[in-house]
Each structure stands twice: as structure tokens, then as C-alpha cells.
Ligand SMILES: NC(=O)c1ccc[n+]([C@@H]2O[C@H](COP(=O)([O-])OP(=O)(O)OC[C@H]3O[C@@H](n4cnc5c(N)ncnc54)[C@H](O)[C@@H]3O)[C@@H](O)[C@H]2O)c1
């Protein structure tokens with residue numbers, strides 16, 4: 108096969124040493140396979156994995172006695188996960204032989220010709236197809252209808268993912284056109300676009316869930332789900348390029364088959380071409396490699412296949428792969444360099460993102476000098492609790508590291524070469540204050556695991572310039588202050604102009620300042636446009652008419668702000684954008700604490716009455732509620748809750764935990780002794796009542812309590828809230844009136860409303876229990892019409908729906 112790249116030190120191994128090394132390689136490959144295929148979470152790079160495979164092959168060439176003796180020598184993929192039903196493939200799903208340079212491709216072509224007894228001059232066609240970096244899927248169509256979808260698994264037996272595959276839009280439920288065999292097994296690759304991958308990871312991050320390392324893992328993780336609703340929410344894509352069982356032949360060539368696939372509504376990769384000339388084929392490979400970053404999805408090479416299916420049959424298979432195909436992989440997108448510095452970027456959601464400043468190095472043709480280090484957990488080797496972090500790399504300034512680029516995703520630091528670590532290096536001290544605003548930065552405890560989150564976040568949400576724009580947009584948004592006219596653009600303009608840093612600033616705007624900022628922005632924009640179009644003449648003066656319109660718009664903005672100086676407490680709380688405080692929690696807080704000074708004082712008291720870490724951890728054990736927790740703290744963890752004798756004793760009886768709780772406690776702490784010790788420690792760390800007022804309220808709970816404490820402990824935030832309270836008047840909780848005369852009615856607003864904005868009108872109607880609709884039908888109960896109402900008014904008359912003026916409506920509302 109490939110030119111042997113044997114490590115010279117392999118040459119003089121004793122038979123025992125060779126066997127041991129062979130076993131080590133085989134184990135390393137099987138473990139990497141398990142992590143990659145079963146867990147969708149590889150721990151080594153693809154290039155590194157390919158090196159292991161290649162070394163195993165070379166080893167077996169060098170020591171023929173060992174050939175085929177390790178489990179990895181002939182394995183494909185990994186065993187199907189037990190989570191799924193199994194599907195036996197009628198035709199096995201194999202791997203592909205690899206080539207890493209052009210000489211190996213030439214060798215492959217020569218080998219095929221030799222095997223077929225063809226002279227160098229005899230024509231021989233190959234298809235060249237992008238090698239999509241996703242996961243392969245076999246779709247069994249019976250009479251044109253999708254019957255089963257299965258992953259590759261170990262090549263013989265795959266996982267049944269039919270329900271999930273049906274949610275993938277690229278996969279037709281029925282084949283289009285005609286002429287497909289009654290049994291038609293279509294194979295291809297499920298993948299994710301770069302854009303969708305980024306969106307999924309964005310959502311994972313927002314939900315505090317682990318991020319996917321790359322689009323392939325995200326695609327595999329999304330398809331291999333027990334809950335098809337999750338698969339359906341991920342925009343998976345599909346390309347067809349192969350087949351399994353067919354009850355009748357489709358075409359005589361690979362390319363002909365792909366054409367038929369396309370006619371049946373199966374997506375086929377548009378960059379597939381057929382070549383009879385090796386040089387032209389390699390030129391195609393280079394073009395695809397050059398276009399790689401712009402494709403929008405990951406590919407890791409080009410697959411060449413003998414086009415003629417009769418010749419494919421003659422060529423047959425070697426152990427893991429067909430003899431008629433070859434995967435020509437792209438040059439490794441990785442390189443080794445030194446970390447000169449580690450710096451922190453603050454993300455728009457306040458995450459402290461570590462970035463490695465690298466000694467510049469060329470990776471896959473691009474000079475790289477920055478690479479992401481993901482989060483604090485990744486940079487560090489051990490967590491605050493002293494436990495090693497699962498994916499923690501312990502990366503230090505001065506370290507020699509491997510940098511990997513995948514598609515157009517930002518380069519990342521993968522591995523540290525510990526043998527090159529300077530003797531005086533120190534673990535990186537991750538900052539505990541936000542570099543953008545100086546507020547404290549904390550790692551929230553994950554309520555599901557009781558462990559700190561891998562990401563550290565700035566707590567200065569209301570004043571942090573790195574997050575400011577996002578926080579302010581949230582503040583004015585519909586479910587927050589709902590300030591009429593304040594779209595995202597205005598917030599950006601005012602933030603950039605330095606007029607608005609924190610919510611209170613919105614209420615301190617005046618006409619002149621606002622106008623200056625808007626005019627400056629408009630002039631900057633038109634200057635930019637002129638520079639782009641190369642025009643040289645000076646800007647036109649704004650006309651009088653335009654100026655008047657602008658003044659009117661600014662007045663309207665200010666009126667929108669004034670209209671919100673009175674705000675229900677729950678809206679204010681939600682608008683602050685405190686992590687974990689959604690609309691429901693904001694309502695619960697407003698219900699319990701009635702006004703802001705009372706709430707702030709209660710949070711201060713709760714802060715002083717906080718529990719110790721062991722109490723918090725106990726609280727995080729799933730299904731252990733406040734009542735059970737307190738019983739445990741009072742009475743200890745029971746020896747055994749199953750014997751009747753013990754259950755009779757009143758104390759033991761009261762200390763009982765349910766079977767599920769017991770199991771969860773044991774799973775969390777390890778064994779009964781560990782639970783007992785933890786409960787004892789927690790008993791000494793109980794919080795005061797001021798804390799429990801929040802934490803034991805079913806609607807607030809410990810997670811929100813901690814988030815409030817973190818938020819209000821940051822003086823910047825507390826000051827910003829006080830500044831806001833100086834500007835606005837807080838009303839008590841906003842309640843939906845269920846018994847109103849409008850409950851359950853459908854109301855339509857039309858024409859120009861003069862006393863309220865559309866949003867306000869809608870909010871009022873909804874608060875009274877009405878449904879607001881955009882069109883008039885026989886089901887409409889009431890139309891509120893302002894001046895200029897048109898077709899909706901006609902519709903109302905047609906359907907005999909009651910029509911009232913805005914004033915009438917306000918009168919009706921006032922009466923309830
Ligand atoms: N990082 C790790 O720990 C790790 C572990 C295992 C595997 N891997 C990666 O997987 C590769 C080997 O695994 P493999 O056997 O799954 O893949 P392979 O590279 O040997 O190629 C076979 C696969 O290519 C895919 N493919 C994409 N486009 C194709 C096309 N047009 N025609 C045919 N096949 C196409 C199919 O899914 C097929 O199963 C490694 O080279 C490595 O990149 C990485």
C-alpha cells in the first residue's frame with residue numbers, strides 16, 4: 108500500500124516488544140473509535156488518528172506475523188450503541204483506503220490497472236467526489252417508500268435511527284419519479300452546514316450544555332438521539348453517494364447511478380465529476396481543496412471511485428475497504444507552535460473566552476497566530492474542587508502545542524507536548540474579574556451536576572461594555588420595558604455614541620443629544636457609502652422636509668421612553684437580564700416581595716445567610732427536594748430503608764428516602780459512607796432563613812437564588828439598578844385578569860391608534876385575557892378601528908362584527 112513511513116526504532120524490536128507495541132496501537136485505535144463513533148466526542152485529532160492507523164498498517168507490513176491479530180486491524184467504526192435497536196446491513200458498510208499525497212494516488216491508479224490487466228493506454232474512468240465529513244447513513248426504500256434508516260455501526264450491524272431520519276428534510280420520505288428498484292438501499296452522508304453548526308453551539312452554550320467540537324460530532328450527536336424531537340430541531344443535511352442492497356441494477360456506472368439518485372429527489376453533491384486522466388483528476392482535487400473554506404460544510408478529502416460497476420465487481424474488497432475506491436485526504440490542517448500568551452475576550456453574553464496568542468505558524472496554507480482555548484475548564488487541568496477536569500488540557504504560556512484548523516472554524520489548540528514544557532512554567536491563572544469592566548467573574552454551579560460550569564462569566568451585566576449592547580437590547584425588548592420605537596439599531600447607535608451605557612441612561616436622554624447621535628451616525632453611513640462608490644462630491648444637505656421628519660421621529664422616541672417610566676415590577680426584573688431570571692421567576696419574585704426596596708434588602712440578607720458548598724451540592728442531587736433534604740440533615744442518611752423493623756422506628760421512618768432518591772444520592776456521592784459524610788458536612792453548613800425564603804420557594808428555587816446573589820453582590824450591578832430606580836416608578840405585579848369581560852374574545856386593531864401604540868394595545872388586551880388577531884373573520888368578537896382603517900373595517904361590516912373607536916375601547920378597558 109502506502110510507502111512505509113516506519114519509525115526506524117521499530118526495526119530492532121524483539122518479538123515480544125513488537126507484540127506489545129502492536130497491542131498498544133490496536134487498543135489506542137479502538138478507544139479512539141469508541142469515543143468518536145459511540146460518544147461523538149473524540150479526544151484526538153483526525154490527523155493523529157490517521158497516524159495511528161497508518162502506523163498499525165506499517166507495523167503489520169514490517170512484522171507479518173502480527174498482521175490481522177489485533178482487533179483494530181480489520182475493524183470498521185464501532186459497535187452500535189445499546190441505546191438503539193440494531194439493524195443488520197444486507198450489504199456491509201465499509202471504510203475507505205486512504206492516500207495523503209499525489210504519489211499515493213498514482214500508485215492506487217496503477218494498482219487498479221495492474222489488477223484489471225489494463226495497459227497504461229487503455230481508457231479507465233474514475234469519479235471524484237468531495238468526501239463529506241459527517242456520518243454515513245443507509246436508507247432502505249421499499250417500493251419507493253423509506254422503510255428503515257441505519258447508521259454504519261461496525262459495518263455489519265448499525266443503529267436503527269428511522270424515526271430521526273424521517274425528520275431530516277433532505278431525505279425524501281418517498282422517492283420521486285419512477286424506475287427505482289423495489290428494494291433500493293441508498294447510502295450517503297448526514298452532515299451540518301457551518302452556519303447551522305454555529306447556531307446549534309450557540310444554543311447549547313446559552314442552555315449551559317456542552318459544546319460540540321465540530322460539525323461532524325454535532326451531526327452525529329443530533330442524528331443519534333433517543334428523542335426524535337431533538338433531531339427534528341437540528342437542520343441536518345444529506346448527500347447520497349453509494350448504495351447497499353438493490354433488487355435490480357440501477358445503472359452501469361457510479362456516475363450514472365448518481366444521476367438517477369438526483370432524478371429521484373435525493374441530493375447529490377454538485378462537485379462530483381468523472382475523469383479518465385489522473386492529472387485532470389488531481390487538478391480537480393486541488394480546486395476543491397482551494398474552495399474548501401467556501402463550501403459552507405466540512406469535507407476532509409476527495410473520494411475517487413472506478414466508474415464502471417462491472418470493473419468494481421472484479422476489483423472487489425480488501426479487509427476494511429473496497430479495492431476500487433480511495434479517499435485522498437487533505438493535508439493535515441494542524442501544526443505545532445508555541446503559546447506566547449493567553450488573553451481573555453469577553454463574549455456578548457459575558458463569557459470569558461481564553462485565546463492563545465501563538466508564534467505564527469502556517470496551518471493548511473493559512474498563517475495562524477490566534478487560536479481558541481474554549482473556556483476556563485479547557486485551559487486548566489484541575490478545577491477549583493481539585494478534581495481533574497475531563498477535557499481540561501492544562502495549557503500554559505510557553506507550552507508547545509498542536510494547533511488544528513477544521514474547515515473555516517476558528518483554529519483551536521488541541522494538545523500540549525509536555526516533553527517541551529519549560530521547567531519554570533506555571534499553570535495559567537484564570538482571571539476572576541472581567542477584563543472589560545472589572546466586575547467579578549464567576550463559574551455558576553451547574554444545577555444538574557453540582558459542579559462549576561466550564562465557562563466563567565462576567566457578573567457586571569448591566570455595565571459591562573463587552574455585553575452592553577446585548578443587555579440593553581434585552582432591556583427594551585417586548586417582554587422587558589417594551590419601549591416603543593427602540594429597535595436594536597437605535598440601541599447600537601446610542602451605545603456607540605457613548606450616550607447609553609446602562610438602562611438608567613435611556614431615561615436621561617434629551618432631544619439635542621439624541622439628535623446629534625442620530626445625525627452623526629447618518630453622516631458616517633453616507634460617507635462610508637460614498638467612499639465605497641468612489642464618489643467625490645460633498646454630501647447633500649439634508650432637506651428641510653427630511654429634517655422635520657427626523658425631529659418628529661426623535662420626539663416619538665422620547666415619548667416612547669416617557670411612556671415607560673411606570674413599569675410593573677416583574678417586567679423590570681425580567682428586563683435586567685439576570686441569568687436564570689426568566690419571566691416566570693420574575694413574576695414569582697414580584698409576587699413574594701411586592702416592591703424593589705424590599706426585594707433588594709431581602710437579597711442582601713440572603714447573601715449573608717448563604718449555605719456552605721456541601722449544602723449546595725446536596726441540594727443539587729436530582730429528586731432530592733427541600734423536605735427530604737432537611738430530614739437528611741436532621742436525621743442522617745438511613746442505613747437501610749428496606750427493612751420493616753427500621754421503618755417502624757419513628758425517627759428512621761421519618762428519615763426515609765425513596766428508592767430513587769437513594770439511588771441518586773449513591774450515584775452522586777459514590778457509596779453510602781460518602782453520602783453520610785456529605786450529609787454530615789452539609790448539616791453544619793445550613794443557610795439562614797433569609798436564604799431559604801428564596802431557595803425553598805418552589806417558584807424561585809436555589810439556582811435563581813444564587814443567580815440573584817451573584818448579580819446583586821456585584822456593586823456595579825447594584826448601583827445600576829439603583830440608578831434605574833431613581834428614574835422609574837415601579838408598580839406591583841402585572842396580573843392577567845381572567846374574569847374580565849374580554850376573556851377568551853378575539854380582538855382586531857386596525858387603522859392608526861392615537862392614544863397607545865399597537866404593542867401597548869395588544870398587551871392590554873392580552874392582559875385582559877383576549878386574543879389579538881391580525882385579520883377579521885366571522886370568529887372575531889371586536890374590531891377597534893382608528894382613523895384610516897380600510898379593508899379590515901369592510902370585513903368587519905361584512906361579518907357583522909362589532910366595531911368601536913379607540914376611545915370606546917379605552918372606556919371599556921377602564922371598566923374592566
Ligand atoms: N479523531 C478520532 O478519534 C477519530 C476516530 C475514528 C475515526 N476518525 C476519523 O474517521 C476516519 C476513518 O473513519 P471511517 O472509516 O469512518 O472513514 P474513512 O475516512 O475511512 O471513509 C469512509 C467514510 O467516508 C464517508 N464518505 C464521505 N463522502 C463519501 C463519498 N463521496 N463516497 C464514499 N464515502 C464517503 C462515508 O461516511 C464513509 O463511511 C479517520 O480518517 C478519521 O478522520 C477519527
Ligand SMILES: [Zn+2]
Pocket residue numbers: 453541542543544545546565566567571572573
Ligand atoms: Zn464585564
